[in-house]
Amino acid sequence: MIKLYDKQECPFCWKVRLALHHCGLEYTTLDISDPGNEAAWKTLTPFGTVPVMQAGDIVIDQSGIMLEFLEDRSHRLLPADEASRVKARTLTYYSDNVIGRGLKEVVFEKRENPEDEWDLERIEGGRRQFEEDLPYLADALGDGPYFAGDYSMADCALAARFGIAGAYGVAVPERHANLRAWLDRVIEGDHGFRESAPPVVVEWLKSR
Ligand SMILES: N[C@@H](CCC(=O)N[C@@H](CS)C(=O)NCC(=O)O)C(=O)O
Numbered sequence: 001m002i003k004l005y006d007k008q009e010c011p012f013c014w015k016v017r018l019a020l021h022h023c024g025l026e027y028t029t030l031d032i033s034d035p036g037n038e039a040a041w042k043t044l045t046p047f048g049t050v051p052v053m054q055a056g057d058i059v060i061d062q063s064g065i066m067l068e069f070l071e072d073r074s075h076r077l078l079p080a081d082e083a084s085r086v087k088a089r090t091l092t093y094y095s096d097n098v099i100g101r102g103l104k105e106v107v108f109e110k111r112e113n114p115e116d117e118w119d120l121e122r123i124e125g126g127r128r129q130f131e132e133d134l135p136y137l138a139d140a141l142g143d144g145p146y147f148a149g150d151y152s153m154a155d156c157a158l159a160a161r162f163g164i165a166g167a168y169g170v171a172v173p174e175r176h177a178n179l180r181a182w183l184d185r186v187i188e189g190d191h192g193f194r195e196s197a198p199p200v201v202v203e204w205l206k207s208r
Contacts, residue, residue, distance in 0.1 A: 001026050002019070002028070002054070003027070003043040003055075003098050004029045004030065004051055005030050005032055005044065005045075005051050005052040006051055007027040007033070007051075009198045011100060013050055013051040013063075014052070014160035014164075014208065015063055015096075015156050015157045015159075016063050016066050016156075017192070018156040018159055018160060018192055018193070018196055019070050021195065022076055022156065022192065022193030023070050023074035023077065024074070024076070025070065025073065032050055044059050047062075049061065051066065053066045053069070055069070061181075064092065064093075067156070067157075071143035071153065077156070079148050079149045079152060087148045088152040088153055091140055091158065092156075092157045094191065095154065095157035095158045095160075096157060098133050099130070099137070099161045100124075102128070102133060102170075103126060103164060104129035105122050106122075106127060106169070107164060107168050109123050110123065110168055119147065122188050127133040130198055131173060134172065134176055138176045141182055142169070145182070146182070146185075147182075151189075151191065155182075156187045159191070161196060162179075163193065163204075166201070166204050167200045167201045167204035168200075178199060187205070
């Protein structure tokens with residue numbers, strides 16, 4: 001059984017939970033806010049980050065490598081053709097390294113401070129940055145149902161980011177109708193979105 005050292009709201013962790021669900025692999029999550037899990041997790045990672053995956057003797061402490069490992073085991077996270085595989089990997093990288101930069105400002109500000117002390121400029125700056133990073137994704141998606149043909153690792157990575165965005169009040173603008181439709185498809189489809197979502201997203205889904 002695969003073990004995932006996890007923090008519910010970490011977008012890298014949620015991306016991997018979504019991928020595990022899609023691959024149909026059995027797994028268990030170990031939240032590192034539990035001191036027992038935290039102690040075990042610390043012995044496994046030189047980076048000091050979550051997620052960390054343990055599959056028998058194999059320990060992986062980078063989420064991108066976890067997705068490649070799950071693809072090797074299941075062949076369900078990348079499309080068959082070469083160009084689409086490159087596209088799925090590139091968009092996963094974009095999700096990890098670009099889409100998060102604006103959202104991080106919003107999430108950290110809202111999570112770490114009482115509402116009456118929120119730095120509204122920081123929140124607005126983060127929201128603007130998120131919006132500026134969307135056209136590349138809207139072009140990449142085009143008219144397709146998913147980012148690289150079939151549902152792939154790119155959809156796992158981006159679903160986690162967009163779910164957290166929604167929960168923290170950052171909406172996808174109406175002009176990106178294809179991104180909004182994709183998000184609905186991911187939430188309502190059989191992709192494990194609700195089952196793997198952190199509590200803050202579960203709350204948001206109730207009011208959506
Ligand atoms: N490159 C890492 C990044 C993971 C990462 O930055 N995780 C954050 C949580 S979202 C983390 O563990 N930060 C340190 C901490 O929370 O103590 C990966 O893809 O696995």
